[in-house]
Ligand SMILES: *[C@@H]1O[C@H](CO)[C@@H](O)[C@H](O)[C@H]1NC(C)=O
């Protein structure tokens with residue numbers, strides 16, 4: 001497949017390049033550009049495909065020169081499209097895919113060349129993730145039983161716990177769960193935290209999709225009147241030293 005593409009490229013001197021936004025959110029618009037050098041030849045057609053389905057073509061000989069085809073999730077705004085660009089409106093989760101531009105020269109050569117790039121479309125509401133299980137009092141050193149769950153999103157957000165601003169990387173303190181499917185194919189990510197409770201503990205959970213982030217912070221309350229044995233205090237200290245050391249190593 002790749003070899004075939006390279007060979008194709010070689011034959012036609014590969015004079016086409018595309019710019020496709022790598023990351024968009026549902027409801028956004030997107031402008032895709034296709035740049036080409038005909039080396040003195042005349043343009044016959046520019047065709048755009050999403051996952052091999054043609055959705056737009058520009059042929060200078062036709063009146064009007066532009067034509068859009070109905071493809072699920074691909075709404076072309078013809079007024080803002082031309083030979084070298086195509087403007088898409090109202091992106092949906094079905095707009096994600098591989099976008100390819102194919103440029104052909106006029107007779108006699110009819111040489112064509114193409115370039116392609118992937119566009120991811122996400123849905124990431126403004127709400128931060130939710131933390132459950134922090135509402136009760138914890139005894140010092142008691143393992144936390146808290147979960148962080150993202151809002152319904154697509155794709156499933158990555159989750160990260162922070163204790164007092166430091167990322168938790170120690171796997172034994174984390175409890176990953178498989179993403180849950182919500183309505184409309186949206187996904188909820190959940191990550192549990194089982195680190196031992198310490199005084200003045202600030203927990204943050206960060207959800208991210210690509211460059212976008214949402215965060216939530218809570219404070220863990222320690223039951224100061226609960227009796228603490230020397231042993232469990234030592235364990236807490238050792239564990240938190242371990243976490244710090246582990247983070248320094250990374
Ligand atoms: C495109 O432009 C025409 C004429 O200016 C206008 O009537 C039409 O509503 C426009 N279409 C869109 C999708 O903006």
Ligand SMILES: *[C@@H]1O[C@H](CO)[C@@H](O)[C@H](O)[C@H]1NC(C)=O
Nearest residue numbers: 132133145146147177190192
């Ligand atoms: C954490 O999430 C898991 C999976 O959804 C659930 O089984 C568990 O009861 C949750 N725990 C808390 C403290 O919410």
Ligand SMILES: *[C@@H]1O[C@H](CO)[C@@H](O)[C@H](O)[C@H]1NC(C)=O
Nearest residue numbers: 137138139223224225226227
């Ligand atoms: C705090 O700890 C003490 C001693 O273990 C216990 O009697 C008390 O019920 C705890 N308070 C709460 C609110 O859990």
